[in-house]
Amino acid sequence: MTEMTSLTSLEGRTALVTGAGQGVGAGIVKVLADQGATVIVNDLFPERAETVAAEIGGQALPFDVTDLDAVRAGFAAAGAVDILVNNAGIPTAGFPQVDFKDSDPELWARFVDLNLYGVMNCTHVALQGMCERGWGRVITIASEAGRVGLPIRVSLYGAAKAGAIGLMKHVAHEVGPLGVTCNALALGSMENVPGPARYPIPRKGTGTDVGAMCAFLASDGADWITGQVYGVNGGAIT
Numbered sequence: 001m002t003e004m005t006s007l008t009s010l011e012g013r014t015a016l017v018t019g020a021g022q023g024v025g026a027g028i029v030k031v032l033a034d035q036g037a038t039v040i041v042n043d044l045f046p047e048r049a050e051t052v053a054a055e056i057g058g059q060a061l062p063f064d065v066t067d068l069d070a071v072r073a074g075f076a077a078a079g080a081v082d083i084l085v086n087n088a089g090i091p092t093a094g095f096p097q098v099d100f101k102d103s104d105p106e107l108w109a110r111f112v113d114l115n116l117y118g119v120m121n122c123t124h125v126a127l128q129g130m131c132e133r134g135w136g137r138v139i140t141i142a143s144e145a146g147r148v149g150l151p152i153r154v155s156l157y158g159a160a161k162a163g164a165i166g167l168m169k170h171v172a173h174e175v176g177p178l179g180v181t182c183n184a185l186a187l188g189s190m191e192n193v194p195g196p197a198r199y200p201i202p203r204k205g206t207g208t209d210v211g212a213m214c215a216f217l218a219s220d221g222a223d224w225i226t227g228q229v230y231g232v233n234g235g236a237i238t
């Protein structure tokens, strides 16, 4: 572990969070900024990114994570990114819940493009600079649907999230020796979705809950933690 005054401070680090123009991502960027990081707020929609960036004193950087050329251009404009949070994950074209056997194959790409290719695109580009500089953090926001089977008709989403979790586990082995860690978070239901929260901690999750875990995993204190998937879920699945 590196010598430093605070194990959890993010002073001097630059974090890019995808899909941070609302919801969970907006909570994550606030926590990271509060811990001292310079924060870059990505979103598909420029106005969402700009609103959140203005609120937290960050920089808005809109681009589509599913478009590799746009991701390359975005990272080139961002400069050195020390911390990448792959948060974009709910398809803006809609999130139909349907049994897989009845699903229209035209729906499949919607989930895989965003939740797997989006994560691959951003991680691939971010790793170049992180590995060169010998320090980096990649945190992928997944879902409990990506690590357990659930009776809620989200097979396509679960499959894509499981892919992203698998990517983090394997890439962790490749980049660990170069000073870069890769982890995933499996979220339970967050406050922006309807329905009851029958969790040991009986409420829905917030962006702050997720941001706190991201801040720790992004810190020097988490230097020896990689290739893991952590539940941030009110104790729903243990």
Ligand SMILES: NC(=O)c1ccc[n+]([C@@H]2O[C@H](COP(=O)([O-])OP(=O)(O)OC[C@H]3O[C@@H](n4cnc5c(N)ncnc54)[C@H](O)[C@@H]3O)[C@@H](O)[C@H]2O)c1
Binding pocket: 018, 019, 020, 021, 022, 023, 024, 025, 042, 043, 044, 045, 048, 063, 064, 065, 066, 086, 087, 088, 089, 090, 091, 092, 114, 118, 141, 142, 143, 144, 187, 188, 189, 190, 191, 192, 193
């Ligand atoms: N909300 C939940 O209950 C829940 C549960 C488990 C996991 N998650 C995960 O948490 C993450 C955030 O979810 P949320 O509920 O805040 O979603 P959200 O839809 O409220 O916000 C996601 C943001 O991502 C942006 N976005 C969508 N496609 C994009 C793209 N191609 N490029 C860049 N930005 C894009 C959207 O414009 C939006 O502002 C996702 O990965 C989601 O799968 C959420």
